[in-house]
Amino acid sequence: MVNFLIRRLFYMLVTLFFVSIIGFALIELPPGSYLDSELQRLRQLGGNLSQSQIRSLEIRYGVNDPTYLKYWKWVSGAVRGDFGESFEYKKPVGELIWGRLLFSVTLAFSSLIFAWLVSIPLGVYAATHRYTIPDYLITAMQFIGVAVPQFLLALVLMVFATTVLKQEVGGLVSQRFVNAPMSWEKFWDFVSHLWIPIIVISAGSTAWLTRVMRANLLDVLNMQYIQTARAKGLKEGVVIWKHAVRNAIHPLVMAIGGVLPALISGEVIASIVLNLPTTGPLLVQALIKQDMYLAITMVMFLSIMLIVGNLIADLLLAWVDPRVRLE
Template identity: 50%
Template sequence: MLGFITNRMISMVFTIWAVSFIAFAIIQLPPGDYLTTYVAQLSADGDRVDPAAIQALRDQYGFGEPYLVQYWKWTVGLLHGDFGRSFEWKAPVSELIWGRLGNSILLEGLAVIVMWLVALPIGIYAAVRKYSLGDYLATIGGFLGLAIPNFFFALILMYLSFIWFGETIGGLFSPQYQNAHWSFGRIVDFASHAWAPILVLSMAGTAELIRILRANLLDELKKPYVTTARAKGLSEFRTIMKYPVRVALNPLVSTIGWLLPALVSSSVIVSVVLNLPTAGPLLLRSLTSQDMYLAGAIILLLGILTVIGTLISDLLLAWIDPRIRFGSK
């Protein structure tokens, strides 16, 4: 196992480098650059564009340099903890992303916890009580969760909250706690606002996990080792939980690697609808304006999350499934 982890750590370094290289290249694929977008915006507003000033900015930001030179300067800065400077926001990238990325990780992490807490008991019950009323309700709920887009569910919640309670849901904090330090009052205020985005973000994932767990557990319950366990006198609870459930969890555990990045990308529209200060809208805006250092930093951090999540998935799979042992003969 130690050798496996060491090899994975080494491969993670090369994977993260490849992600940074490809992401930086993709951001620059559209014609033009940030100054092209900036000039077009000035022209649309009717402002005069000074070619000399634009050329000076182009020289200052190094837009005329080859791609490899720009990428090399960016990666050297990354090794020193410098993510570059945002062209649009006129501020260091690190100051822009850490707060929003922290909000994203907190929201998506809580959404993942809600997914598992809800999906596990419902999926197990639906498989064990196949074709019961609870199974049918879980199936209908799963289909609705997969069919309704997250942003549409957010709009429904906003409408119902305003009609029934006369309140609008949105944001993560009240104005008095927006820039305050963490305290018990700020945690309570966060909980009173965060339930809506957590519910919206976890809906589709919960429905998907329920369907996957139900299908896998139904397949495992038909296998001979379950019949043998029952014949030996094991209780029904131990027979189901000790072996079939552990095996049925494999596909769910393997999704940890891409679950957080997928939640971040899927929460872009939800964050816009609910006015959430997360990384999603910032990434979308940086891509549309070709703010390459800001977009590249966010994509790189999402890639790091994916690589770390994949490693965690592999280690959990080896732990919950005795048939998987890295390095065994």
């Protein structure tokens, strides 16, 4: 097991190395640079800029350096924890993204756990009550969950929260807590703001996972060992939850690997609509403005999360199913 982990960590480093090169090349690919939009802004402000001024700015931003040099500048800093400076925000990249990254991860994991908590019982119920009215209702809800666009769901929930629940929506916390120190009250306010994004982000994956759970459990319930478990005299609940669900849950565990990045990219729209300080909108902005050090750093962190998510999924799967364990 230790060997397996060491090998996996090594592969992860190799993968990240290639991701950084390809990511950097892709970000460099479009013509122009951040300086073009910056120059345009300066021209609008104060008329003409002389060639020498432009030249000095080019040198300052280093935009005309060859790509490998820029890459070296970034990567040599990154391994020491210095990810360079954002052109647009004039702040160190690290400072800009830590908070957002943390919030994004919190949101992604809460959404995944929410998706599990809803989809596992619903899927089990649908499978054990196949072709009954509740099963049809669950199926109908799944289709709605997959089909409704996130921004629409976000808007509907915001309207619902403000008109019916009389709740303040949007942002992380209510206005009155924005500059207040951390307290239980503020934390509770934060939690009560979190439910809308969690539902919006996880609606699609919940619906999909319910479907998967139902289909898999139906397969497993036909297996001989389920008959064996019943023949032992076990209660039906034990047969289902101990013997059947554990064999049907593989795709839901593997979902951590796949759902995590999907949740993170999926939250862009929800975050824009709900005005949430997550990584999604920041990454989109950075790519549009060609704020390259910010962009590549975020791409790297998303890749790390994808890889770590997959590692967690593999470890969990080995825990659930002994056949996956390496001898």
